[in-house]
Amino acid sequence: MLSTLGRKEDVLIVLSGSGNSENIIQVLKEAKNIGLKIYALLGYDGGKCMNLADQVINFKANDIQVSEDFQMIIGHI
Numbered sequence: 001m002l003s004t005l006g007r008k009e010d011v012l013i014v015l016s017g018s019g020n021s022e023n024i025i026q027v028l029k030e031a032k033n034i035g036l037k038i039y040a041l042l043g044y045d046g047g048k049c050m051n052l053a054d055q056v057i058n059f060k061a062n063d064i065q066v067s068e069d070f071q072m073i074i075g076h077i
Contacts, residue, residue, distance in 0.1 A: 002027055008035040016040065017067040019047025019058075028052035041074055043067025 019042040040053035059070040
């Protein structure tokens with residue numbers, strides 16, 4: 001779907017509690033090929049997603065629930 005709707009000037013925002021979610025990694029790779037600007041909200045050490053996003057907010061919490069709570073707080077802001 002991203003390859004159909006995504007355009008070079010678009011922005012993609014992804015959330016991953018671990019930074020290693022395979023579906024998120026794949027969409028980040030596809031987004032890079034299209035030329036999208038990528039922002040990521042990641043937990044733990046940022047995982048594989050850390051190096052695929054243009055801008056990262058990394059919650060270095062080693063707990064999935066805490067990482068997801070931080071993501072929700074950012075979403076509410």
